[in-house]
Amino acid sequence: MTQKLPPPLPWFKQFWPWFLLMLPLAAVTASLVTVAIAIKQPEDRLPLEARYLGNILIQADPGKPIQQESAP
Numbered sequence: 308m309t310q311k312l313p314p315p316l317p318w319f320k321q322f323w324p325w326f327l328l329m330l331p332l333a334a335v336t337a338s339l340v341t342v343a344i345a346i347k348q349p350e351d352r353l354p355l356e357a358r359y360l361g362n363i364l365i366q367a368d369p370g371k372p373i374q375q376e377s378a379p
Contacts, residue, residue: 318324
């Protein structure tokens with residue numbers, strides 16, 4: 308006697324297709340949230356004047372002349 312196997316489940320009732328679809332969808336969702344945050348708060352963390360990083364002068368607006376000061 309041979310045993311008859313039950314018919315396989317359709318793809319949408321199985322675990323793996325949904326699991327594999329959720330990984331890229333999570334990445335897309337995270338990137339859209341990041342873009343939304345960047346659009347809402349574009350001016351955050353922008354340098355307003357010249358800053359020193361160690362002994363290197365970092366200038367926010369290269370066309371604007373700055374007063375020479377000693378590094379802190």
